[in-house]
Amino acid sequence: MPHPSSFDLFGLAFLLEILFLLVISSGVALMAVRYQRKYLERELVLQKRELAAQKELLAATVQVQEKERRRIGKDLHDEIGALLSTMRLSVHQGTIEEGEQQDELAVKGLIDRMLANVRRISKELLPSTLERFGLEKAIEELCVQEDSSQIPERFFKLTGKPFPIPKQMELSLFRVTQELMANSLAHACANNLWVSLHYGEHAVELTVLDDGNGFELPEVLGIDAGSQAMGLKNLKSRISLLNGTIDFQSQSGEGVRTQIRVPVPNHSQQS
Known part of the structure; x- marks a missing residue:
């Protein structure tokens, strides 16, 4: 082979x-x-x-x-x-x-x-106050009551040291505050309304709280929730444009707390 x-x-x-x-x-x-x-x-x-x-x-x-x-x-x-x-x-x-x-x-x-x-x-x-004096004075002015007998009674608290933020951010936060306060004044049947503004190291934080009717979040955010759910979504859309977050906390009969946090990078360079 x-x-x-x-x-x-x-x-x-x-x-x-x-x-x-x-x-x-x-x-x-x-x-x-x-x-x-x-x-x-x-x-x-x-x-x-x-x-x-x-x-x-x-x-x-x-x-x-x-x-x-x-x-x-x-x-x-x-x-x-x-x-x-x-x-x-x-x-x-x-x-x-x-x-x-x-x-x-x-x-x-x-x-x-x-x-x-x-x-x-x-x-x-x-809002001329916003243009001339900034966000904190403009929101404080929203809380001023022309009549001391008005309900709900409004309170404003500022913490942290204010620093300059972009004009569009100021306007958006102001408009969101307006809408949240208007909702509380018109629908919440609240006795008290608190608004707080905090200037942190890298962010601005806004809290709006009332002691009114409140609502159940799963129901409000449901498919058939109607205009109230759309209003919350509109607020979320506004804050998302600022790369911020918004959180709603509420239950029926226990009021509504809305917390907003918007990052402000390099704010020390703007001041």
Whole structure:
């Protein structure tokens, strides 16, 4: 029986090596294809999530704008409009006669009330205190009661040393405070309302607390929860734009505590 030559053995070994390399290459290529496919699928999922988040944020922003327009329109219609209608009716019925001091004082009183409401609405739209004196003074002003008999009684507390923060952050925190206070004043039936603002080392923290009706969070955040859930989502969207966090703590009959934390990196360089 003839023995295989060294050339045949070398050729066989070479072929086996080639086959081995082909198998390894095919395996590597297959793994690369699978990895690339998973990577693309993951990127697609992230893009869809990002697009959905952007749409939700845009919808929330539009809703907030529309809500603000409706609120302004309602204030103008219900308060200014009603006062003007009363004045017009008084003039039309001839109840204001020249020289009658009592009627003159009544008209002046109506005008004063109308001007006060105009100033209030204007201040809510363009918070001049925020522009001139900063967030802490603007929020403190929100807590000032024109009438000591007003319910709920409002309290403001400032801790930490205030430092400059970006204007958009100031405005967003101010608007969120406005909305949280408005919710407590309108719906909570609270006796007391506390607002605290803390300037920390790397963040600004805001807490709004009332002792009103409260609500059950799972119910409010449910699918069919309605406008109240959307309002909370709108607040979350605003704070998320600042890379901050917002936490709601509440139970029925135990009031609502809202805690907000917004990071302010390198604030020492801004001061």
